[in-house]
């Protein structure tokens with residue numbers, strides 16, 4: 001079958017994938033339709049942290065699918081309470097609101113925090129303001145792209161949703177300066193993923209936490225990519241020793257088997273919602289909950305978070321020995337790693353194509369950065385294998 005031609009002819013043109021057609025996956029490995037094996041160094045943008053087709057998650061999915069898949073929230077289901085209990089125990093959050101995609105979790109948080117602002121801070125009608133960062137990535141809906149700084153994400157899609165203000169990332173003083181009487185929240189990624197694995201200064205999140213406390217504004221951390229072990233901690237906020245008021249998770253919450261996201265919140269904020277004010281037909285369905293429970297269980301039980309910290313450090317130190325004068329920096333936390341080349345000098349896409357031809361799948365972000373983010377089950381031997389090829393192609 002001519003996959004490429006059919007996709008070109010019949011599919012929307014909103015992606016530019018590498019030309020590799022996959023049909024099987026196991027752990028860190030995927031295979032194409034011709035039987036060639038590749039090491040997955042993207043993990044579906046960190047949705048497959050637990051590795052492809054983890055047998056325990058597959059088992060939970062198939063068993064629950066044959067039992068009960070969807071009740072809608074018109075009725076209750078037995079999996080939901082277990083999902084709540086597990087997430088609250090693991091993250092110390094008070095309350096959970098289950099959704100499906102990451103963008104839906106972001107939208108949900110925006111709705112909740114706006115209502116909280118009007119009810120408890122007495123903000124004037126339609127005046128609530130949320131501060132976000134330059135080069136953020138929070139998803140693709142109209143409201144979310146309304147506060148994007150990426151022209152490609154916005155152009156031609158207006159009119160946009162008002163009520164957002166953008167400041168530089170990693171600059172706590174800029175947050176302080178941007179706060180007005182109408183500010184209700186600051187939403188930020190602990191490490192900016194799509195921007196190119198941008199790690200803020202060490203004190204940033206601690207300072208941000210303090211500023212939010214001082215001004216009674218809600219700190220929303222978008223951990224949809226950084227969360228669930230990717231950076232070597234369950235949540236990236238732990239590196240800074242802080243707790244957000246609201247945390248958004250998605251992607252690896254299902255180990256990549258099903259779209260599951262959640263808003264984690266303290267009680268005061270979540271309790272502004274009343275019946276009929278928000279919902280989702282599929283959000284919190286028993287199949288999603290059973291899959292997420294298994295995905296969380298194996299993440300903890302198989303020590304994938306600890307492995308992410310150890311293997312991430314090992315991978316990064318190997319990348320730092322690459323001898324290529326066009327490399328600007330190799331940086332990362334846990335298995336969230338970025339390799340940045342001098343801008344204008346190099347087309348990272350070319351390296352991704354060459355790595356693919358040599359059995360490593362990864363994806364450029366912007367023109368000059370390659371992200372390395374293998375599943376968290378990767379071993380030292382696997383990383384040596386990858387580093388060998390990366391040195392051959394890039395070093």
Ligand SMILES: *Cc1c(COP(=O)(O)O)cnc(C)c1O
Nearest residue numbers: 101102103137138139222224225
């Ligand atoms: C992927 C991502 C989203 C959006 O998630 P979708 O499931 O694609 O809607 C939001 N925020 C961050 C940080 C992400 O990486």
